[in-house]
Amino acid sequence: xxxxxxxxxxxxxxxxxxxxxxxKLLGVNHxxxxxxxxxxxxxxxxxxxxxxxxGYRPTEAGAKMVSAAEDMEEIAQRAERQQxxxxxADKGPITLSLPEAIGQFLxxxxxxxxxxxxxxxxxxxxxxxxxxxxxxxxxxxxxxGTGKPPEHLVGRRLFPYALSHYCRRGYLDxxxxxxxxWLGTAYSWSRDEWKAASPFSAAPTLYxxxxxxxxxxxxxxxxxxxxxxxxxxxxxxxxxxxxGAKTVQGQDLWVLTHPDLKxxxxxxxxxxxxxxxxxxxxxxxxxxHI
Amino acid sequence: xxxxxxxxxxxxxxxxxxxxxxxKLLGVNHxxxxxxxxxxxxxxxxxxxxxxxxGYRPTEAGAKMVSAAEDMEEIAQRAERQQxxxxxADKGPITLSLPEAIGQFLxxxxxxxxxxxxxxxxxxxxxxxxxxxxxxxxxxxxxxGTGKPPEHLVGRRLFPYALSHYCRRGYLDxxxxxxxxWLGTAYSWSRDEWKAASPFSAAPTLYxxxxxxxxxxxxxxxxxxxxxxxxxxxxxxxxxxxxGAKTVQGQDLWVLTHPDLKxxxxxxxxxxxxxxxxxxxxxxxxxxHI
DNA sequence: TCGCACCGGTGCAATATTGCACCAATGGAT
DNA sequence: ATCCATTGGTGCAATATTGCACCGGTGCGA
Numbered sequence: 293x294x295x296x297x298x299x300x301x302x303x304x305x306x307x308x309x310x311x312x313x314x315x316k317l318l319g320v321n322h323x324x325x326x327x328x329x330x331x332x333x334x335x336x337x338x339x340x341x342x343x344x345x346x347g348y349r350p351t352e353a354g355a356k357m358v359s360a361a362e363d364m365e366e367i368a369q370r371a372e373r374q375q376x377x378x379x380x381a382d383k384g385p386i387t388l389s390l391p392e393a394i395g396q397f398l399x400x401x402x403x404x405x406x407x408x409x410x411x412x413x414x415x416x417x418x419x420x421x422x423x424x425x426x427x428x429x430x431x432x433x434x435x436x437g438t439g440k441p442p443e444h445l446v447g448r449r450l451f452p453y454a455l456s457h458y459c460r461r462g463y464l465d466x467x468x469x470x471x472x473x474w475l476g477t478a479y480s481w482s483r484d485e486w487k488a489a490s491p492f493s494a495a496p497t498l499y500x501x502x503x504x505x506x507x508x509x510x511x512x513x514x515x516x517x518x519x520x521x522x523x524x525x526x527x528x529x530x531x532x533x534x535x536g537a538k539t540v541q542g543q544d545l546w547v548l549t550h551p552d553l554k555x556x557x558x559x560x561x562x563x564x565x566x567x568x569x570x571x572x573x574x575x576x577x578x579x580x581h582i
Numbered sequence: 583x584x585x586x587x588x589x590x591x592x593x594x595x596x597x598x599x600x601x602x603x604x605x606k607l608l609g610v611n612h613x614x615x616x617x618x619x620x621x622x623x624x625x626x627x628x629x630x631x632x633x634x635x636x637g638y639r640p641t642e643a644g645a646k647m648v649s650a651a652e653d654m655e656e657i658a659q660r661a662e663r664q665q666x667x668x669x670x671a672d673k674g675p676i677t678l679s680l681p682e683a684i685g686q687f688l689x690x691x692x693x694x695x696x697x698x699x700x701x702x703x704x705x706x707x708x709x710x711x712x713x714x715x716x717x718x719x720x721x722x723x724x725x726x727g728t729g730k731p732p733e734h735l736v737g738r739r740l741f742p743y744a745l746s747h748y749c750r751r752g753y754l755d756x757x758x759x760x761x762x763x764w765l766g767t768a769y770s771w772s773r774d775e776w777k778a779a780s781p782f783s784a785a786p787t788l789y790x791x792x793x794x795x796x797x798x799x800x801x802x803x804x805x806x807x808x809x810x811x812x813x814x815x816x817x818x819x820x821x822x823x824x825x826g827a828k829t830v831q832g833q834d835l836w837v838l839t840h841p842d843l844k845x846x847x848x849x850x851x852x853x854x855x856x857x858x859x860x861x862x863x864x865x866x867x868x869x870x871h872i
Numbered sequence: 873t874c875g876c877a878c879c880g881g882t883g884c885a886a887t888a889t890t891g892c893a894c895c896a897a898t899g900g901a902t
Numbered sequence: 903a904t905c906c907a908t909t910g911g912t913g914c915a916a917t918a919t920t921g922c923a924c925c926g927g928t929g930c931g932a
Contacts, residue, residue, distance in 0.1 A: 293658055296586040321921050353668055360661035364654050368583055371650035378643055611891050
């Protein structure tokens with residue numbers, strides 16, 4: 293193989309099964325993938341992928357190349373982590389992945405304070421509800437609420453966050469019972485069972501949305517009721533819990549990093565800091581801040 | 583690393599220590615290496631190579647990338663051999679490396695006959711006195727006279743070839759003793775000790791040359807005397823051994839391939855054929871053909 | 873049957889990359 | 903001191919590669 297980057301092409305095509313899917317994985321145009329595949333197979337003794345109605349599938353020879361490509365990817369990813377693990381002081385780049393809600397409502401000030409404390413650490417925040425892949429260095433540290441973190445990651449399991457049912461102060465007084473509405477969440481793990489446990493389980497849902505920040509603003513605007521994280525709602529003077537609402541236990545909060553990075557000083561510094569900041573707000577997070 | 587081919591760049595620069603040396607290894611222009619290195623280090627958190635008076639040397643971070651690159655090279659080479667090992671019939675490509683002398687004087691007809699016997703085998707001959715690197719698929723099969731073959735290659739050790747001292751028929755009669763000359767060989771393993779064992783050890787050397795074929799023609803042209811392989815000289819009716827000349831034992835002839843290829847049918851077919859062809863000419867090769 | 877989303881393929885222009893030619897610097901041999 | 907071979911660096915032209923826009927085909931859902 294004259295260009296080892298062709299192994300990335302092979303991997304992407306194997307994983308996606310299509311030119312366009314591979315293009316997406318590689319961050320290039322699908323016509324580029326088409327041409328590179330043609331050139332690759334022209335220079336090879338045999339074809340590596342056959343084109344079925346269901347998509348591209350590796351031939352026997354291609355499957356061996358896929359296996360080799362997987363090995364290479366592992367080496368490349370390990371090498372990248374080794375590069376990122378370099379550094380013997382509190383300086384250098386760190387990429388932190390965390391849910392938008394935690395970034396905006398829980399740790400916004402703490403993150404800024406950290407950057408002031410450690411001006412030589414270049415912190416990049418990736419707000420996402422997806423679980424960043426630390427193997428491929430999509431992030432160095434990840435904060436996530438989950439019941440089942442990847443087992444090879446290391447770090448701390450803190451405590452579960454609490455949720456409860458809220459509305460804008462005065463909403464119930466000002467809204468006839470038949471006009472009361474729920475603001476829903478479009479996440480599959482947040483099915484309607486949360487509504488059943490609420491004081492107004494019969495009220496219909498006004499609309500659902502994937503953006504928790506938008507829902508928070510809708511709540512603040514008095515558009516309806518919602519079950520939301522206590523650390524988002526309790527700090528708001530204009531939001532109150534619905535009468536009789538209990539806190540519900542969400543998933544555990546974890547602060548995790550890759551084993552290859554756990555000994556890097558600046559990583560340890562940020563991990564320690566984040567855990568400290570979250571623990572300092574334990575009462576709020578557990579819904580006991582009122 | 584966005585382009586895994588950068589690992590090849592890293593390897594080449596590490597191995598050569600210079601931009602021009604790396605360029606040679608990679609088959610590109612040195613300005614290309616310079617620019618790719620600059621781009622690579624610009625996109626990396628740290629520099630990978632420092633520029634000393636003695637050349638480029640990997641930094642600590644760079645050494646880790648070199649190690650990763652070496653691992654990747656091994657995978658790439660194994661993958662390439664796997665591709666070359668494919669095939670369940672006597673068809674497909676084979677690259678055979680052998681000394682020029684063996685190609686021109688010993689197996690010329692046999693190789694053509696093989697191609698006629700197996701028209702679906704695409705045979706490529708690389709005539710070279712260097713030892714082709716079968717790890718990097720420079721060849722699939724290698725024929726070589728050597729006392730110490732690479733231990734991981736597999737194949738057959740045949741028998742040593744013989745050499746003796748020759749001149750053109752009539753040379754001694756037509757050349758006054760003080761005008762007789764030797765035709766030398768510019769190979770380090772063929773020092774002047776061969777002249778000491780000759781019937782005319784005091785005669786000076788006319789000139790030396792690296793090209794054994796050229797020396798053969800010079801011998802045929804009556805330009806001097808030479809120690810040459812019996813399989814080259816004995817078949818020539820115009821060449822005779824010097825009076826009193828004995829045969830000298832050269833190195834063992836080996837026919838070798840890479841372990842990854844040894845089970846591939848077409849490889850086995852050619853290995854078997856070549857060994858058979860060489861064994862059929864054993865008398866000639868051992869100088870017993872007269 | 874129709875519309876839509878996705879697919880692979882390709883001409884052309886845009887962009888990136890490379891080679892060439894040249895330069896100055898360096899170090900070693902004479 | 904001089905010459906030569908090798909080095910790294912760079913402007914510019916040549917070449918390769920890529921993205922864009924578009925096309926026709928396919929399959930699925932309504």
